Amino acid sequence: MNQSIQYKLGKEENLGKILVLPSMIIVFGFLLFPFLYSFILSFFSKDLARPATNGFAGLSNYIKLLQDPYFLNSLKVTGIFSFTSVFFELLIGVAIALVLNMKFRFRGFVRGLIILPWALPNIVNASMWSWIYNANYGVLNALLLKLGLIEEYQAWLGNPVSAMILVILANVWKETPFTIIMVLAALQGVPKAMYEAAKVDGANVFKRWHYITLPFIKNILMVCGLLQLIWSLLHTFELIYVITRGGPFNSTDILPLRIYWQTFKSLRFGYGSAMSYLTALIIFIPTFFYIKSAYKSSMES
Amino acid sequence: MSGLSITEKYLLKKRLQRFVSSSFLYIAVALIVLWVLAPYTWLVISSFSSKIDLLEVPLKIPTKFTLDHYHSIFSAGTAIGEGMSFFTQSLMNSVIITFGSTVLSMVLGVLSAYAISRLRFKGRNQALLIMMISYMLPPIAIVIPGYMILKALSLYDSRFGLILVNISFILPLIVWIMRGFFMSISKEMEESARIDGCSYLGSLFRIVLPLSAPGIVSAGIFAFIASWNEYLYAFLYTSMRARTLPVLLGEFTTKVGIDYLNMAAAGVITSLPPVILALVFQKFLISGLTEGSVKG
Numbered sequence: 001m002n003q004s005i006q007y008k009l010g011k012e013e014n015l016g017k018i019l020v021l022p023s024m025i026i027v028f029g030f031l032l033f034p035f036l037y038s039f040i041l042s043f044f045s046k047d048l049a050r051p052a053t054n055g056f057a058g059l060s061n062y063i064k065l066l067q068d069p070y071f072l073n074s075l076k077v078t079g080i081f082s083f084t085s086v087f088f089e090l091l092i093g094v095a096i097a098l099v100l101n102m103k104f105r106f107r108g109f110v111r112g113l114i115i116l117p118w119a120l121p122n123i124v125n126a127s128m129w130s131w132i133y134n135a136n137y138g139v140l141n142a143l144l145l146k147l148g149l150i151e152e153y154q155a156w157l158g159n160p161v162s163a164m165i166l167v168i169l170a171n172v173w174k175e176t177p178f179t180i181i182m183v184l185a186a187l188q189g190v191p192k193a194m195y196e197a198a199k200v201d202g203a204n205v206f207k208r209w210h211y212i213t214l215p216f217i218k219n220i221l222m223v224c225g226l227l228q229l230i231w232s233l234l235h236t237f238e239l240i241y242v243i244t245r246g247g248p249f250n251s252t253d254i255l256p257l258r259i260y261w262q263t264f265k266s267l268r269f270g271y272g273s274a275m276s277y278l279t280a281l282i283i284f285i286p287t288f289f290y291i292k293s294a295y296k297s298s299m300e301s
Numbered sequence: 302m303s304g305l306s307i308t309e310k311y312l313l314k315k316r317l318q319r320f321v322s323s324s325f326l327y328i329a330v331a332l333i334v335l336w337v338l339a340p341y342t343w344l345v346i347s348s349f350s351s352k353i354d355l356l357e358v359p360l361k362i363p364t365k366f367t368l369d370h371y372h373s374i375f376s377a378g379t380a381i382g383e384g385m386s387f388f389t390q391s392l393m394n395s396v397i398i399t400f401g402s403t404v405l406s407m408v409l410g411v412l413s414a415y416a417i418s419r420l421r422f423k424g425r426n427q428a429l430l431i432m433m434i435s436y437m438l439p440p441i442a443i444v445i446p447g448y449m450i451l452k453a454l455s456l457y458d459s460r461f462g463l464i465l466v467n468i469s470f471i472l473p474l475i476v477w478i479m480r481g482f483f484m485s486i487s488k489e490m491e492e493s494a495r496i497d498g499c500s501y502l503g504s505l506f507r508i509v510l511p512l513s514a515p516g517i518v519s520a521g522i523f524a525f526i527a528s529w530n531e532y533l534y535a536f537l538y539t540s541m542r543a544r545t546l547p548v549l550l551g552e553f554t555t556k557v558g559i560d561y562l563n564m565a566a567a568g569v570i571t572s573l574p575p576v577i578l579a580l581v582f583q584k585f586l587i588s589g590l591t592e593g594s595v596k597g
Contacts, residue, residue: 015501016422023413023472024428030469031435034446041446099329110330112583113337119579120341121530123547124572127554128344131561139343142360173340178590185591234439238532238547242554256441256533263445264537276442287437 035280042274048267061274071275073250074258081168081254082232088172089228090221093179098213100180101187111184118177122235126242129170133157133243160251163244167252171232171239179224186220187213219293226290233283255279341572348565355562370566377563387549388567394539395529395546398460399574402467402528407521409468410475415505417476418483419491429480436473444537451538458539466538467528474527475520478589482516483509519585526575546571 045057065071100111117125132139135155144150156162190213198208237256240246246253246261259279263272305313347355348370350363374388385393416422417429447466448457456462491504499507510517535545550571553564579586 012420012501013422016416016420016425019412019416019420020422020425020428023409023476024431026409026465026469027431027435027472030447030450030466031438031443032431034443034450035438037446037449038442096333099326099333102326104323104326104330106330110334112580113334115579115583115586116337116341116576119526119575120572121532121547121575123530123532123550124344124568127550127564127568128340130554131347131565132340132343134561137356137360137561139360173336177337181587181590185587230437234437234441235533237441238536238551242551256439259441269445269449273442273445276439276445280439280442283437283439291433291437 038273039277041270042277044270046268046270046273048269057270061271062278064271065274065278070250070253070258074253074255077164077250077252078233078254080164081171081236081252082229084168085171085175085232086225086228088168089176089179090225092172093176093224094183094217094221096176097180097183097187100184114177114180116177117174118181120174122174123238123242125170125174126239129166129173130243133166157244158248160248163248163252167240167243170243171236174239175228175231178228182220182224183217186217190216223290223293226286226293229286230283230290233279233286255282344565344572345569347562348569350562352562370562371570374563374567374570387544391544391546391549392570394460394543395571398463398467398535398543398545399525399528401460401464402471403521403524405464406468406471406475406524407517410472410520410524411479411510411517413472414476414479414483415509418480419488419505419509420501429476432473432476435470436477440470440533444533447534448537458541458543460543463535463538463543463545466534467531470531470534471524471527474523478520478523478592479513479516481592482513486512515585515588518582519589522578522582522586523589526578529575 042061043057043059045053045055045061047053096114100107100114104110120128133156135141135153135157140156141150141153145153154162156166194212195208198212203211233255236254237260240252240254240257241260244252246257255275256279259272259275262268262275346363349366349368351365351367351369354361354363354365374386376386377388413428413432417425417432451457451462451466454462456465486509490508494504494508495501530547531545532547532551535543535548536551539545539548546567550564550567553560553567
């Protein structure tokens with residue numbers, strides 16, 4: 001009897017390991033190992049264009065980085081881009097979710113449509129907006145002219161401020177559906193009776209929002225904000241690469257793009273690795289808070 | 302009006318209020334639909350419009366529609382040794398890579414998720430943690446050594462190489478979603494099946510998988526969309542032979558002499574599989590998004 005239990009446990013143990021092993025090999029081989037290898041690389045000078053200078057470089061890549069005006073500019077640009085994007089993704093997302101939570105005809109249909117920008121490949125999103133923003137033939141200029149807001153066509157992407165606004169708009173359009181879906185799901189949890197009771201007590205729209213709706217969606221908003229922040233730090237490469245290529249005058253040169261220029265255009269692999277590690281370090285902050293809150297909520301449920 | 306009683310006046314006022322607020326609601330809904338649909342609709346319209354209409358200044362709403370751009374992307378350029386256009390070649394690459402990545406990551410992901418959520422073995426918690434961390438690693442910090450590894454394995458610019466890379470970042474997502482579904486299925490049925498002589502894998506295939514069919518559908522669609530939409534790895538790890546559709550589309554807009562109209566047609570085709578899947582299976586996707594708090 002005892003032996004058969006032990007036999008069974010041994011079988012479970014081995015089977016478990018066998019089932020997980022192939023996944024672990026691939027995740028290690030193509031994610032974790034490169035990630036660690038990149039860390040080592042960041043302490044070396046590995047310049048494919050100047051092989052003579054290659055060798056251990058200690059912290060010099062990191063020291064150089066902190067004095068590199070292009071890197072510091074990218075840091076600032078990334079901050080502005082990410083935080084502004086997330087702010088509007090949450091603001092517009094909550095506003096749309098509140099409307100879509102009300103009763104109206106074709107509600108199911110409209111709710112379904114919301115997922116479209118989310119499903120659109122990033123590269124299609126980027127190409128689509130760069131066509132809309134085109135200075136000569138873009139529909140944005142045509143529209144603004146029709147509305148009488150401009151006298152003649154403008155090169156919006158040639159100006160640092162408007163270029164930044166337009167890449168943020170393209171990003172917000174694509175990412176807001178995620179917030180809408182999450183907030184709509186959270187709103188399902190609000191008991192309708194609470195609104196009825198509040199109405200009877202004479203609470204106005206703002207009071208009902210502040211005392212009933214907000215507490216119910218607060219947690220989901222925080223999770224959404226963190227995920228959107230991580231996402232925009234991690235995955236915004238093609239959007240800006242296609243629409244502005246980081247310009248004009250590096251005004252939209254976000255970190256992933258700067259790393260790409262340094263590594264694959266200037267062939268400075270060591271320097272690029274150091275830059276990607278500083279980026280990873282920055283992303284680690286929201287990631288830490290996300291994993292902490294996800295872990296906490298999985299413990300609660 | 303003066304002939305109306307107080308009650309009638311009150312009811313009239315209420316009806317007016319309701320009319321005004323419902324008008325506002327419908328205006329808001331219309332604005333939302335416009336916000337979501339307008340940019341994409343413009344891409345679709347552009348892809349069917351004639352050059353003369355679209356390159357006119359100031360721009361007017363196109364009146365003539367044509368399939369010229371679709372025709373031209375399917376015939377422009379010939380991939381070396383394959384006798385097909387660049388676009389057709391990339392389309393084929395995308396289809397093969399996406400199916401390969403989706404099927405393989407589903408098989409590996411479902412088995413891993415089952416092991417992690419049901420079997421007791423040393424390192425199972427660590428396995429879950431590794432999956433969670435992997436999902437949050439910045440691709441840009443992986444691409445440099447990844448590029449060197451693929452070169453060393455002679456997998457640069459190969460479909461198989463890209464499939465392996467895609468699996469590595471899709472797997473954590475699959476494990477995360479499937480684990481959630483497996484945890485929600487009661488263990489008792491499995492245990493009674495095991496008493497009747499069913500093996501672990503037998504109970505996985507006969508009991509657990511059929512019960513978690515919605516999870517499999519949603520994880521599969523997530524995997525498909527993630528692989529089809531992937532740009533950065535494909536951009537850096539392929540050049541001519543294994544180039545995917547997103548990479549080719551990127552070239553339309555970043556090379557000298559941008560060809561926006563062919564780009565619009567290529568963009569519409571590239572967007573179709575994920576957009577259609579998302580609209581058809583939105584219920585599965587939305588439950589996956591909200592329950593797993595994941596992003597595809």
